[in-house]
Amino acid sequence: MYDPTVARLTYRALLGRRRALILGALPLLLIAVSVVVRGLAGADDQTASDLLGGLALATMVPIIGVIAGTGAIGPEIDDGSVVYLLSKPVKRSTIIFTKLIVAIAVTMVFSALPTFIAGFILNGNGQQIAVAYTVAALVASIAYAALFLLLGTVSRHAVVFGLVYALVWEALFGSLVAGARTLSVQQWALAVAQKVAGGDMVTSDVALPTATVLLAVVTVLATWYAGQKLRSLTLAGEE
Amino acid sequence: MAVEQPTRTPVTQSGDQTRIHNIGYRTYDGPRLGRSYATRSLYSQSLRGAYGLGRSVKSKVLPMLLFVVMCVPAAIMVAVAVATKAKDLPVDYTRYAIIMQAVISLYVASQAPQSVSRDLRFKTVPLYFSRPIETADYVRAKFAALASALFLLTAAPLLVLYVGALLAKLDFADQTKGFAQGLVSVALLSLLFAGLGLVIASVTPRRGFGIAAVIAVLTISYGAVSTLQAIADAQSIDGGGSADAITWIGLFSPVTLIDGVQSAFLGASSAFPGGVGPSNGEGVVYVLVTLGLIAASYGLLMRRYRKVGL
Numbered sequence: 001m002y003d004p005t006v007a008r009l010t011y012r013a014l015l016g017r018r019r020a021l022i023l024g025a026l027p028l029l030l031i032a033v034s035v036v037v038r039g040l041a042g043a044d045d046q047t048a049s050d051l052l053g054g055l056a057l058a059t060m061v062p063i064i065g066v067i068a069g070t071g072a073i074g075p076e077i078d079d080g081s082v083v084y085l086l087s088k089p090v091k092r093s094t095i096i097f098t099k100l101i102v103a104i105a106v107t108m109v110f111s112a113l114p115t116f117i118a119g120f121i122l123n124g125n126g127q128q129i130a131v132a133y134t135v136a137a138l139v140a141s142i143a144y145a146a147l148f149l150l151l152g153t154v155s156r157h158a159v160v161f162g163l164v165y166a167l168v169w170e171a172l173f174g175s176l177v178a179g180a181r182t183l184s185v186q187q188w189a190l191a192v193a194q195k196v197a198g199g200d201m202v203t204s205d206v207a208l209p210t211a212t213v214l215l216a217v218v219t220v221l222a223t224w225y226a227g228q229k230l231r232s233l234t235l236a237g238e239e
Numbered sequence: 240m241a242v243e244q245p246t247r248t249p250v251t252q253s254g255d256q257t258r259i260h261n262i263g264y265r266t267y268d269g270p271r272l273g274r275s276y277a278t279r280s281l282y283s284q285s286l287r288g289a290y291g292l293g294r295s296v297k298s299k300v301l302p303m304l305l306f307v308v309m310c311v312p313a314a315i316m317v318a319v320a321v322a323t324k325a326k327d328l329p330v331d332y333t334r335y336a337i338i339m340q341a342v343i344s345l346y347v348a349s350q351a352p353q354s355v356s357r358d359l360r361f362k363t364v365p366l367y368f369s370r371p372i373e374t375a376d377y378v379r380a381k382f383a384a385l386a387s388a389l390f391l392l393t394a395a396p397l398l399v400l401y402v403g404a405l406l407a408k409l410d411f412a413d414q415t416k417g418f419a420q421g422l423v424s425v426a427l428l429s430l431l432f433a434g435l436g437l438v439i440a441s442v443t444p445r446r447g448f449g450i451a452a453v454i455a456v457l458t459i460s461y462g463a464v465s466t467l468q469a470i471a472d473a474q475s476i477d478g479g480g481s482a483d484a485i486t487w488i489g490l491f492s493p494v495t496l497i498d499g500v501q502s503a504f505l506g507a508s509s510a511f512p513g514g515v516g517p518s519n520g521e522g523v524v525y526v527l528v529t530l531g532l533i534a535a536s537y538g539l540l541m542r543r544y545r546k547v548g549l
Contacts, residue, residue, distance in 0.1 A: 059462045159447040
């Protein structure tokens with residue numbers, strides 16, 4: 001199921017040159033902002049929760065998920081070099097699974113780790129806030145990576161659609177229409193975080209059982225369907 | 240000792256048999272439309288491309304969808320205002336773009352790379368420069384095209400609001416003033432966003448990566464700035480002297496920059512936490528930074544395209 005060569009190539013494509021720059025810049029910004037906030041406001045649980053929830057989980061994790069998830073397969077399909085990979089005796093599902101693992105790992109390293117550090121800077125893990133949001137970021141990384149990897153195999157405009165989902169659906173509609181929140185990776189991850197934190201600092205609109213089931217279903221279905229898409233991939237010409 | 244080169248003797252008999260036939264090639268002697276015409280063509284082609292016109296159906300979907308998403312809330316607001324015979328529109332002309340900033344950011348992010356990254360990727364830039372146009376013409380045409388496309392996107396809902404307000408028989412002078420202020424503000428916003436988007440997109444030939452980079456710059460900076468402002472606001476209520484901090488933090492993201500400019504000079508109520516926008520003195524700094532950013536992005540684009548190798 002896991003092919004080290006495919007993994008190595010994917011890591012190279014994801015972390016090569018400028019991509020690594022933007023991937024690294026976002027976490028650095030988060031940590032810089034939390035240092036500023038700590039200096040400005042001192043340690044405060046509510047502030048820490050707002051910052052980690054608003055900036056880290058709602059904005060940074062999806063964007064890094066989009067870059068890593070679609071970046072793991074999109075450019076290869078885009079420039080046609082994926083045929084060289086597909087012509088090797090490696091199962092398509094293995095390719096997808098390996099790329100998913102890499103995308104998850106990259107998203108986790110660049111989003112969950114800085115979230116954890118930022119949480120500790122902000123309030124030294126008071127009320128388990130840092131740990132709770134780190135767990136949320138870890139869980140969200142898995143679902144986002146699977147979802148955006150699928151988008152990468154389905155559409156040439158994967159990045160845009162991924163961002164539309166992350167920014168318009170989760171952020172805009174999620175704040176206006178309560179029903180949209182049930183269908184949002186962010187809220188599912190928050191449900192898990194709520195369980196970890198225990199207090200009333202981290203809240204979610206979705207119950208924990210629903211959230212875990214939905215998370216698992218989305219991840220598995222997206223990965224399976226991405227494998228199916230790759231089995232019948234047609235290389236379209238440039239528009 | 241030099242080896243004697245074999246003298247090359249023509250196989251066929253030279254002389255009378257070879258001749259150059261005049262097969263009637265003619266030089267072009269029609270009108271030459273010149274540099275400004277080429278620039279205008281590039282401008283109109285880029286502007287049409289920004290809405291997917293003249294491109295495949297698939298690439299029309301997103302810009303048109305975003306355009307509709309921009310206009311529909313305005314239409315709903317107008318409908319509500321007309322139906323309830325309200326005294327005023329539910330939202331200020333200047334505020335509309337700030338509320339819809341996520342949609343505008345998405346539009347810039349999707350169309351700026353489509354405008355310049357594909358030229359880089361398919362190496363068509365040298366072909367452009369083999370025509371009479373020069374670096375400045377190319378940059379100006381692309382910049383103007385994206386700014387115009389953005390202006391269309393942001394001004395159309397304002398027009399919907401304005402027409403609706405007149406139909407609802409709201410005060411004409413008041414509405415016209417608000418509409419004019421809104422137009423100035425979205426014109427500034429279009430120039431600023433187009434400049435930032437093009438500078439980022441012109442660095443990378445990869446469309447997907449360009450989109451992610453533009454959206455990261457626009458959205459993350461806005462997220463970070465508004466979070467910091469909210470915290471500074473909470474601090475100033477507690478009694479600290481950081482009310483000024485809200486204003487100065489606002490300089491660091493494009494959306495809050497425009498918000499600051501319009502609340503200082505265009506009669507808008509600020510969307511900053513606490514509702515306190517910059518004063519006139521601070522507003523000057525906002526205007527200078529905005530114009531500086533537009534000029535800087537023009538300068539950077541000129542630098543970027545000074546040499547476009549194959």
